[in-house]
Amino acid sequence: MSTFTEIGLPEPVTRSLADAGYVTPTPIQAQAIPIILSGRDLIGAAQTGTGKTAAFALPTIARLGPAAGKPRCLVLVPTRELAVQVDENFQKYGKYLGTKTALLYGGVGYGAQVKALSEGVDVVIATPGRLLDLHEQKILDLSSIQVVILDEVDRMLDMGFIEDVTRIIRFCPKERQTLLFSATVDERIGKIANWALRDPITIDVRTGSTAAETVDHAIYPVDVFQKYDLLIELLKKSEFKSVIVFTRTKRDADRITEWIEGHGTPVATMHADRSQTERTEALKGFKSGKYTILVATDIASRGLDITGVTHVINYNVPEHPEDYVHRIGRTGRAAAEGEAFTLFSPDELHSMHQIEQLLGRPIERRKLEGFRYFSEPILTPGGAKTAAPRKRNR
Ligand code: AMP
Numbered sequence: 001m002s003t004f005t006e007i008g009l010p011e012p013v014t015r016s017l018a019d020a021g022y023v024t025p026t027p028i029q030a031q032a033i034p035i036i037l038s039g040r041d042l043i044g045a046a047q048t049g050t051g052k053t054a055a056f057a058l059p060t061i062a063r064l065g066p067a068a069g070k071p072r073c074l075v076l077v078p079t080r081e082l083a084v085q086v087d088e089n090f091q092k093y094g095k096y097l098g099t100k101t102a103l104l105y106g107g108v109g110y111g112a113q114v115k116a117l118s119e120g121v122d123v124v125i126a127t128p129g130r131l132l133d134l135h136e137q138k139i140l141d142l143s144s145i146q147v148v149i150l151d152e153v154d155r156m157l158d159m160g161f162i163e164d165v166t167r168i169i170r171f172c173p174k175e176r177q178t179l180l181f182s183a184t185v186d187e188r189i190g191k192i193a194n195w196a197l198r199d200p201i202t203i204d205v206r207t208g209s210t211a212a213e214t215v216d217h218a219i220y221p222v223d224v225f226q227k228y229d230l231l232i233e234l235l236k237k238s239e240f241k242s243v244i245v246f247t248r249t250k251r252d253a254d255r256i257t258e259w260i261e262g263h264g265t266p267v268a269t270m271h272a273d274r275s276q277t278e279r280t281e282a283l284k285g286f287k288s289g290k291y292t293i294l295v296a297t298d299i300a301s302r303g304l305d306i307t308g309v310t311h312v313i314n315y316n317v318p319e320h321p322e323d324y325v326h327r328i329g330r331t332g333r334a335a336a337e338g339e340a341f342t343l344f345s346p347d348e349l350h351s352m353h354q355i356e357q358l359l360g361r362p363i364e365r366r367k368l369e370g371f372r373y374f375s376e377p378i379l380t381p382g383g384a385k386t387a388a389p390r391k392r393n394r
Contacts, residue, residue: 016093
């Protein structure tokens with residue numbers, strides 16, 4: 001297996017990798033880095049979890065070289081969360097070259113973003129709306145952009161950003177390197193690539209070993225007042241080795257902890273109102289196998305690299321669709337098989353629609369055999385969750 005030096009990365013960049021503890025490039029890094037370093041355009045078919053962010057950030061930082069104080073690389077992403085992650089990557093890998101970044105996304109004030117831009121940056125990481133806004137206000141100048149990176153293009157399409165993205169690309173110089181990353185590569189992606197990229201090389205690292213693909217997803221429609229009971233039944237029947245139960249609120253996390261412990265299994269609990277010591281203790285206990293169940297709010301769904309989780313159960317449908325992906329990403333890591341179940345009540349139909357839109361497909365509805373449903377669950381996608389209450393004397 002090759003090293004980061006062998007695939008062409010220069011010393012200030014490899015030093016940051018040594019700090020991060022990365023020893024060998026992931027498959028997408030091994031393939032993409034030499035191509036990007038050569039200046040060619042690239043289509044990368046890859047999902048989150050493959051190391052794709054470093055695959056584009058490392059060679060781009062190397063090509064940009066020392067900080068020059070004007071925006072030379074633009075990274076467009078669909079969500080704030082992804083923008084933050086990409087920004088962290090650029091800062092981490094560019095620390096010995098002094099790479100400066102600006103993180104631009106909507107829903108927050110302009111002050112800090114305008115200030116960052118005025119101080120001179122090398123890399124701009126942005127969601128499309130806010131970027132257009134700042135460009136229109138002439139706060140951001142795109143005329144010195146040399147590299148455009150379009151990340152998670154399939155999601156940008158699904159979220160209706162494509163017109164904004166094409167407008168932004170038009171503002172960038174024609175002479176540039178363009179890199180496109182997407183988890184799915186279909187006709188729509190092909191069209192954009194044809195228009196925005198020049199003679200690209202395509203690499204595909206979708207081997208079926210990424211979290212989303214090795215996880216068996218299912219939705220369990222149920223009346224809201226039967227969720228506690230269904231959760232206990234699911235835990236009994238799912239033969240989990242280790243399971244994370246996600247809740248929307250801290251209160252739910254505490255109540256469910258009590259409920260499960262009341263049924264005889266000790267539980268580790270993590271949410272924002274638990275002290276750092278308690279959270280560390282809970283995580284340590286869960287990782288070591290002392291606890292087989294972790295009940296957590298979304299603070300536990302991001303960035304925690306917990307291996308060997310066999311099951312994720314969403315007690316609520318996540319409010320933000322990307323949280324669903326983050327949550328189920330806790331299982332099925334590194335080619336291990338996992339199962340992700342979501343308890344779904346009628347009031348959560350809107351959130352569920354959004355998740356299925358983001359995934360681009362419906363998730364299978366299931367009924368738990370042997371569970372006494374108060375009303376018969378509807379198992380067709382799109383329908384409300386339950387039919388009329390079952391007659392008591394049936
Ligand atoms: P990504 O697919 O970009 O979301 O990256 C997934 C995770 O893998 C992140 O936590 C990275 O920090 C980590 N990572 C990326 N490249 C490597 C590598 N070569 N060795 C170890 N970890 C890595």
